[in-house]
Amino acid sequence: MPYAIELTGITKRFPGVVANEQVSLAVEVGEIHAICGENGAGKSTLMKILYGMQPADEGAIRVFDKEVHLGSPTDAIAAGIGMVHQHFMLADQLTVLENVILGAEPTRSAGRIDFARARAHLREVGQAYGLTVDPDDRVETLEVGERQRVEIIKVLFRGARILILDEPTAVLVPQEVEELFRNLRGLKSAGTTIIFIDHKLDEVLEVADTITVLRQGRSVATVKPGDVTAPDLAELMIGSELPTAQTIGVTVTDEVALEVKGLTVVEEDGRVVVDDVSLRVRRGEVLGIAGVEGNGQAELIAAIIGTAAATAGTILFLGEDVTHATVRHRREAGIGYIPHDRHREGLLLQAPLWESAALGHQTRAPFAKGLFVDRAGARERTEWVRREFDVRTPSVEVATHALSGGNQQKLIVGRELAAEPAVLLAAHPTRGIDVGAQAAVWDDMRAARAAGLATLLVSADLDELIGLSDTIAVMMRGRLVAMLDPATLTARELGAHMTGAGVRGDSR
Amino acid sequence: MSALRRLVLALAAPAAAVGFALVTSSLILLLIGSNPLVAYGDMLEHASKLETLVDILNRATPLYVSGIAVAIAFRMNLFNIGVEGQFLLAFLVAAHAGSLVSLPAALHIAFILVVAMSVGAAYAGAAGVLKVTRGVNEVISTIMLNAIAVSGLVAWLIKEWQAGGSIGTGTTTRVGTAPIDESGLLPDLNGVLELVTRDLRPGKELTGVLVLALVVGVVYHVLVNRTVFGFDLRASGFNPFAARVGGVPPKRMIILAMSISGAVAGLVGMAELMQSGYFPSNPIQGLGYAGIAVALLGRNHPVGIAFGALIFAFLDVSSGVLQFSGAAPREIVVIMQGVIILAAVVAYEMAHRARNREEARSAAAALHEARAEA
Ligand SMILES: Nc1ncnc2c1ncn2[C@@H]1O[C@H](COP(=O)(O)OP(=O)(O)OP(=O)(O)O)[C@@H](O)[C@H]1O
Ligand SMILES: [Mg+2]
Numbered sequence: 001m002p003y004a005i006e007l008t009g010i011t012k013r014f015p016g017v018v019a020n021e022q023v024s025l026a027v028e029v030g031e032i033h034a035i036c037g038e039n040g041a042g043k044s045t046l047m048k049i050l051y052g053m054q055p056a057d058e059g060a061i062r063v064f065d066k067e068v069h070l071g072s073p074t075d076a077i078a079a080g081i082g083m084v085h086q087h088f089m090l091a092d093q094l095t096v097l098e099n100v101i102l103g104a105e106p107t108r109s110a111g112r113i114d115f116a117r118a119r120a121h122l123r124e125v126g127q128a129y130g131l132t133v134d135p136d137d138r139v140e141t142l143e144v145g146e147r148q149r150v151e152i153i154k155v156l157f158r159g160a161r162i163l164i165l166d167e168p169t170a171v172l173v174p175q176e177v178e179e180l181f182r183n184l185r186g187l188k189s190a191g192t193t194i195i196f197i198d199h200k201l202d203e204v205l206e207v208a209d210t211i212t213v214l215r216q217g218r219s220v221a222t223v224k225p226g227d228v229t230a231p232d233l234a235e236l237m238i239g240s241e242l243p244t245a246q247t248i249g250v251t252v253t254d255e256v257a258l259e260v261k262g263l264t265v266v267e268e269d270g271r272v273v274v275d276d277v278s279l280r281v282r283r284g285e286v287l288g289i290a291g292v293e294g295n296g297q298a299e300l301i302a303a304i305i306g307t308a309a310a311t312a313g314t315i316l317f318l319g320e321d322v323t324h325a326t327v328r329h330r331r332e333a334g335i336g337y338i339p340h341d342r343h344r345e346g347l348l349l350q351a352p353l354w355e356s357a358a359l360g361h362q363t364r365a366p367f368a369k370g371l372f373v374d375r376a377g378a379r380e381r382t383e384w385v386r387r388e389f390d391v392r393t394p395s396v397e398v399a400t401h402a403l404s405g406g407n408q409q410k411l412i413v414g415r416e417l418a419a420e421p422a423v424l425l426a427a428h429p430t431r432g433i434d435v436g437a438q439a440a441v442w443d444d445m446r447a448a449r450a451a452g453l454a455t456l457l458v459s460a461d462l463d464e465l466i467g468l469s470d471t472i473a474v475m476m477r478g479r480l481v482a483m484l485d486p487a488t489l490t491a492r493e494l495g496a497h498m499t500g501a502g503v504r505g506d507s508r
Numbered sequence: 509m510s511a512l513r514r515l516v517l518a519l520a521a522p523a524a525a526v527g528f529a530l531v532t533s534s535l536i537l538l539l540i541g542s543n544p545l546v547a548y549g550d551m552l553e554h555a556s557k558l559e560t561l562v563d564i565l566n567r568a569t570p571l572y573v574s575g576i577a578v579a580i581a582f583r584m585n586l587f588n589i590g591v592e593g594q595f596l597l598a599f600l601v602a603a604h605a606g607s608l609v610s611l612p613a614a615l616h617i618a619f620i621l622v623v624a625m626s627v628g629a630a631y632a633g634a635a636g637v638l639k640v641t642r643g644v645n646e647v648i649s650t651i652m653l654n655a656i657a658v659s660g661l662v663a664w665l666i667k668e669w670q671a672g673g674s675i676g677t678g679t680t681t682r683v684g685t686a687p688i689d690e691s692g693l694l695p696d697l698n699g700v701l702e703l704v705t706r707d708l709r710p711g712k713e714l715t716g717v718l719v720l721a722l723v724v725g726v727v728y729h730v731l732v733n734r735t736v737f738g739f740d741l742r743a744s745g746f747n748p749f750a751a752r753v754g755g756v757p758p759k760r761m762i763i764l765a766m767s768i769s770g771a772v773a774g775l776v777g778m779a780e781l782m783q784s785g786y787f788p789s790n791p792i793q794g795l796g797y798a799g800i801a802v803a804l805l806g807r808n809h810p811v812g813i814a815f816g817a818l819i820f821a822f823l824d825v826s827s828g829v830l831q832f833s834g835a836a837p838r839e840i841v842v843i844m845q846g847v848i849i850l851a852a853v854v855a856y857e858m859a860h861r862a863r864n865r866e867e868a869r870s871a872a873a874a875l876h877e878a879r880a881e882a
Contacts, residue, residue, distance in 0.1 A: 307753055328755030337753055345753050348746040355739070360754040362739045372735050 002065065004029045004162050004193040005050065010059035012045055014402060016394025019045040020056070021217040027162075027210075029064075032184060032194045034204045037214035038237050038434045039406025040392040043197045046214070047164050050195075051083040052076040063162070082160030084151045086167045086405065086432070090139045097122060097135035100154045125156050130186040144293045145176035149183065156192075163187065165196040167405070169203055170431050173292050173460045174495045181207045199406075199434050201230040213237055238436045251284035252470055256316075257454035258304070258423045263313035265299050265478075273299040275478035276313070281423065281454040286445075288469030288486070289458045290498050296478035297458045298340060301425050304456070305337050306330050318422060331360055336421030338412055338429045340458070342405075346412045349401040353393060354382040356400040357415050364419075381418065389414035389444070390437060405432045413441055417448055424448070427458045442468060462491040476500055514863075521859040522805070522815065525851035533844045537836055547836035554829040555822060558705055562714045568814075568821035569721045570595075570779045574799025575806060575813040576728050577628075577772040581646075582808050583732055584745040584765045590632060590650025591773040592796025593657030598627040599777025600662055600685070603787035604669045607686040616692040620781070621720075624774040631657065632770020636763035646766065654796075666789055684788040694720070694782035717779040724772060725810040731768075741765055773799075801849050807856065820845060 005027040012020040019042040027033045035043045048054045050061065052070035061068055063079045070076045073083070090099050101118045108114045122135055131153055139147060148168060155163060169177045184194055184207060198204050204211060205225045213221045213236045221236050228236075235241055258281040265274035274296045281287045289297050302308035304315055306327040315323045322330050331337070337360065339345035347356045358367040358378050366377030382396040389410045393403055400408065409432050416424060429445065430438045445468060449455060459465050465472055466486045474482040474497045482497055534544035554560050574591050581588035588594075602624035611619060635653060638644040671686040694716035701714050708714075732738040743751040744761050752758050776795050781787070802820055806812030823845055827838040 305753060326755070326757060327753060328757065331755045339753060344747075345749050347750060348743055350746050351742070355743075358739065359743060359750060362736055362743075362754065368736050371737070373733075373739055375734075 002029050003027060003062070004064060005195070006062040007046070007050070008060050008062075010046065010049060010056050010061075012042075012049060012054065012056050016398060018217050020049070023059070023214070023217070023219050025212055025219060026222075027193060027195055029193055030188060030191055031209040032188055032196070032207055034208035034211045035195065035197045035214065036199075036201070036204060036211060036233060036237055038216075039410070039432075039437060040404040041214040041237070042217040043214055044166055044404065047083065047166055047195070047197065050076070051081060051164060077158050077160065080159065080161040081164065082155030082158060082162070083164040083166070084148065084155060084168060086170065088147050088151055090147060090150060092138075092140040094139060095135065096133050096137050096139060096142075096150050099139055099150060100135075100157050102154075104158050122153070122157065125153055129153075129156060129183070129190050129192070131156075131183055143176075144171050145173075145179055148172070148176075148180065152183070152187075156187075161191070162193045162195070165194070167197050167199065167432060169198055169200060171293065171460060173498060174462055174491060175499055176292075177203060199432070199438075201233045201435060204233070205230060215239060234435050237434065250470065251450045251452075253283045253285075253452070255283045256280050257283050257318055258456065259316040260300075260304065261314045261316070263300070263303060263315065264311045265296075265303050265308055266311040273478050274303060277475075277478075277480055278313075279456075279473060279480065281456055283422070283452045283454050284449055285471070286449055286455040286457055286469045288465040288472040289456065289475050289480075290462070290465055290472050290484075290494055291458075291475035292498055293460060295475050297475055298427070299478075300475070301337075301340075301427055301456070301458060304330075304425055305335060328363070332363060334422035336360075336416040336419060336424040336426075338416055338424070338426040340427035340431075342408055342412055342431075347400050347408060349399070351400060352397050353386075353400055353403070353411065354379050354396045357382040357385055357396070357411060359415075361415070361419050385411060385414035385418055388418075390440065406434055406437065409433050410437060410441070413444070417444055420448075420451075420453075422452075422454065424453055424455045426455055428460060429457070430459075430461065430464060438464075462494050466491060466494065474498060517859055517863050521855040522812075522852060524855045524858075525805075525848050526819070528851040528855075529844045529847040532847045533840055536843060537840060540837070542836040544836075547830060547840070550829055550833045550835045551822075551826040554826065559709055559712050560825060560829075562701070562708065562712050563825045564818065564821045565718060566713075566715050566779065567824050568817040569715055569718050570776045570795050571798055571802050571820055572721045572814055572817035573724055573772060573779075574776045574795050575802035575817055576724055576799075576810070577769050577776065578799045578803040579806070579808040579813060580728065580732070580741075580772060581765055581769040582745075582803060583738075584741050584761065585748075586745075586762065586765055586769075587647045588632060588635075588650055588766065588769045588773070589647055589800065590635060590653050590657075590796070591769075591776065591799050592793070593650070593654035594628040594631045594770045594773040595776035595796055596662050596791060596793075597631055597657045598624040598774030599781060599791065600665055600669075600787045601627045602774070602777070603685045603688065603781055603785075604665075606688040606692045606781075607786070610689050611691065613691040616689065617694055617782075620688070620692050621775065621778065624778060624781075625771040626774070628774025629767040629771040632773060633763055633767035636766030639766075640759040640762050658793075662791075666787065669787075670789060671786075684786040686786065688781075688785040690785075693785055694778075696783070713783060715779045715783055717775075717782050720775065720778065724775065725814065728772075729810045801845065804849060805852050819848065 003026050005025065007023060007025040010020050010023040023046060037043050045054065049056045052072045052075045061070060063081065068079050070079065091102065097119060100122055106114045106117045119135055126132060131149055133146065133149055133153060139150065168180060172180060187194060208225055211223050211225060212219055215237060260277060260279045263274055263277045264272065266272050277300060279287060291297055299308055303310050306325065310323050314321055317330065317333060317335060343349065348359060361367050366374055366381045368374055379396055385391060386393065386396060391410045391414065392407050413429055430441050433441060445455065457465065457468060466489055469486045472484045472486050472494065473480045474484065484497065537544040537547060555564065577591050578588055602620050605623045606620040609619065631653060635646045635649040638649045639646050669685050696713035696716055697718060698708050698714055702708065732741060740751065740756040740761060743754060744756055744758065748758055780792065798820060802813055802816040805816035823841040827841040830836050830840065831838040
């Protein structure tokens with residue numbers, strides 16, 4: 001088999017870490033090649049090098065049997081390589097067609113955009129690869145899975161024959177994942193080569209033809225999915241067996257920590273995004289919110305933390321009406337928050353790690369002494385979070401952006417749990433975290449629950465929802481449409497409820 | 509990496525920028541037929557005189573305050589282009605208000621400073637209010653407010669408040685607002701300076717506002733880097749969305765940051781007012797814009813801004829001697845100031861990369877050592 005990509009001896013160093021060390025990777029033409037590894041193993045770095053976003057310190061890159069130098073993504077695209085980033089880069093206000101041609105507009109004379117040709121080409125690409133989108137839909141109206149499809153088409157539109165996807169399934173619900181995998185198989189049969197990063201091992205085993213495992217910057221194994229099991233893979237990744245999850249019985253108390261009554265949020269354009277939602281979370285309870293992303297979960301959380309105004313309804317925190325309280329008041333009173341988008345709302349990427357660890361808690365000990373920042377206390381707490389939550393970083397002084405995605409996520413989870421809130425609003429708390437660390441975070445969340453934490457959990461990971469929640473509410477088009485008991489629920493059933501294809505909810 | 513190397517790398521960038529500016533202006537001077545060595549010689553010789561040093565410090569003082577004013581807003585990603593208008597208006601109103609009252613010395617001085625800071629804060633705060641209520645970009649609003657202040661308010665008010673005829677002690681003719689009583693003026697630092705050097709030539713005064721400027725620098729550092737308020741300010745600058753869910757009220761923060769920046773801007777004119785006691789009818793201009801350059805050169809760091817202010821002051825003062833000695837056209841210093849700024853931006857980026865490479869190398873070395881031992 002000829003190779004689409006051959007990386008040899010790739011080394012990349014960053015201040016205080018060696019992200020890739022003598023990594024070699026060979027990807028055959030027309031295969032689906034998965035890259036696995038712990039958080040910080042160097043997966044994203046390797047892909048960024050392959051896409052020309054970062055130069056390697058050492059090593060050679062061959063694409064379709066030609067040695068290439070990729071100084072920028074433009075070079076990579078010219079060589080036939082396209083990348084879909086974990087954070088989508090679409091313009092919400094534009095249509096699908098406009099987004100796809102953005103930056104690669106076919107033009108007629110005098111620089112006018114040739115929309116007819118673009119439309120025809122888009123249709124061709126869609127048909128050739130079996131990807132369907134409506135070119136005239138506005139991107140903001142699309143669901144996550146559809147947006148991702150637009151990103152993929154955008155890359156193919158530019159003539160990519162090698163497709164790189166960094167954690168494409170992290171934001172998808174299972175039904176969407178299946179759809180994605182169908183599409184990937186379709187692309188493969190059309191001759192496209194695919195490289196993707198994924199932390200969910202059963203997904204990897206399902207769709208990949210070959211799996212390469214990175215550990216601490218080095219490629220430690222290349223295996224075929226038929227030859228290994230998920231535990232084998234995990235062992236290759238972390239070098240030891242997976243810890244088994246601990247189980248704690250029901251810890252729900254009678255004391256209501258968070259009560260939402262008739263909450264309605266109406267956007268400026270008149271859309272009702274949260275529609276008459278009522279819920280209660282008691283101390284020691286985890287209330288899971290299931291739903292396809294974009295059905296009002298984000299707005300519900302925003303209203304409770306205070307960044308979106310409630311149009312109607314009340315929010316009670318430990319009996320106190322906080323419907324109109326400031327964000328700061330709510331946070332100081334003890335509402336913790338794990339945002340769904342860590343880069344946008346969770347971190348100060350340019351600031352040192354210990355400052356990111358203080359964010360949201362900067363007015364209280366150990367981060368503050370009176371009106372002053374307690375720098376020693378803040379560093380000490382950050383060191384503690386780093387130890388307890390296994391945040392891999394050379395030190396707490398490095399800039400936050402220098403951490404790998406999963407390690408940034410661990411920092412946020414650690415920061416929020418360390419503050420011992422009374423209520424935790426957790427949106428996709430383990431998004432991007434590797435299997436080993438995920439089990440550890442789940443344990444931490446269970447322990448906090450046992451200690452009396454009331455958690456409102458939003459997640460696209462159904463195993464997480466079922467495994468952690470005491471009750472699951474299904475949210476659709478802004479409304480809570482069903483209350484389900486996770487003890488008697490399978491992921492399949494839950495998925496069916498979320499897409500509305502499901503049976504009627506057994507309302508409690 | 510050792511602390512020493514770190515320091516060397518930190519200083520390398522501004523030094524390289526100044527070096528580059530020297531080379532560029534030398535080429536220009538050669539091109540127009542002047543001898544750069546003679547010109548630099550004149551500048552340095554002049555600057556080594558005690559009286560010139562006093563001139564440089566007097567000039568650097570308002571530049572420094574102006575740089576700090578700009579830097580405060582910069583730390584929140586706000587561009588206060590309006591220091592010019594804020595300081596002129598504050599200068600004028602403070603001069604007028606100060607001339608209307610008579611108070612004991614300490615109170616009189618405090619009163620004038622408070623008036624100046626309040627006017628600056630209010631005028632800059634207006635840009636903040638426009639931003640949060642109407643979404644007007646602060647760059648645009650402060651530029652417009654500058655125009656309104658400089659050619660509108662100040663021009664009008666100076667006519668209203670101008671004292672008739674020549675005023676003052678009689679040696680020179682001064683036209684401007686009515687003079688402030690002696691009790692409202694900050695004493696000069698000549699006594700302190702003369703303790704360690706010789707007596708100054710009569711008529712030369714080292715401004716007492718220098719001390720005030722140093723206090724402003726220290727307060728800036730503590731406020732921005734050590735207080736919770738400063739954390740909120742910088743967090744908003746880094747990532748306004750994250751700051752918001754972190755409990756920082758975004759609107760209030762914008763208005764506060766602009767107001768504080770304006771309050772400091774209000775002090776820019778004090779170096780002159782505390783010495784002369786009045787607002788002249790043709791006031792000094794450009795200090796507000798120079799502050800932007802100085803803040804950029806000093807990377808918003810209180811000590812860096814001091815260096816920037818001193819370099820700019822030195823060049824400003826040198827332009828006089830060049831004209832006097834005829835070694836070079838005085839405009840060459842403006843070119844040098846511009847080149848330094850441009851070169852500094854490039855040099856800082858290069859130093860940043862060099863530091864990263866260095867750290868990466870030492871990390872790799874440490875790793876290999878660890879492997880070898882294992
Ligand atoms: N720009 C950077 N500056 C400094 N260090 C960096 C930078 N980017 C990555 N690193 C470091 O390189 C290592 C590998 O990071 P990378 O993002 O490739 O990990 P990853 O395998 O993608 O992890 P994750 O699963 O958490 O996304 C990490 O230790 C990270 O801290
Ligand atoms: Mg990554």
